[in-house]
Every structure is written in C-alpha cells, then in structure tokens.
Amino acid sequence: MTTHEEANARVQEIYARWLDAGTKLAFALLVCGFVGYAIGITEPYVPLAQLPDLWTLPVDHYNAAIHAPTGWRWLHHWWRSDYLTYFGVVALLITTIASMLRATSVLYALDERLQAWIALAQVVVLVLAAAGVASLH
16 A cells, blocks of 8 residues: 555656656747748638738737637637647647646546545536636636
8 A cells, every 4th residue: 555645756757757748748839830931831711921010009909900719719820820829829728728627637546536526626627717617817
C-alpha cells in the first residue's frame, strides 16, 4: 500500500509528464503555424497588407472590420495561413484536459476518490469554457 504522499508524488509526476509532452507538441504546432503564415503557405483570411491598419483597432472593431468568425467557427477557415496557429492553441487546451484526465484516472486507481472527483470537476469546467458555455458578459 502506498502512502498519501507517495500517491500524490506519482500523480504529479504523471501529470507533469503528460503536460510536458503536450506542450512540446503544441509549441511545435504554433511554430509550424507561424512559419506557414509567414511564408504564405496558403491565402490568409486577412491579407497581410491590411494588418497594420487593423492592429490599431479595439478587438470588437477589428472583428467587425474583418467579419471574423467567432467561437469555434474559425474551423471553417482552418486551412488559411493566419488560422493555422489556432491548432497550437487548441493543442494547449487539449493538453491540459488530457493531463488532468490522466491524473484523474491515477487518483481513482489509488483510491483517492475525493481528489479524483475534484480533478474531474476541473475537466468539466475547462470543457464548458472551451465550448463557450460560460461567458463573462
């Protein structure tokens, strides 16, 4: 039987290993997306020449000026070079969720039921936030 401290150390090590691997993958996707945008691998949603004028706008005016897709509607433009970096951002979100789910399964296996339920609640909050269920306005 493992002690509570040993169980916590095991969960932390597994969580950290999953988080490390996922953030490395997400970083690679972010770099690839930026490089794809910088070299113009595909046509961007917003032409590069327009960006200097648009960057001075508040975000709501910027979105209105370019008719930016909101929420997950960016997926309709996944192939455009300026949206390729979104895959890295999504990978960061998925990494956090996957790492927490893995930690939850280990906590449950170690009979740390309360901590497992708390970790699962954190996953639910992250998924709801990513889905846009909760909003600050």
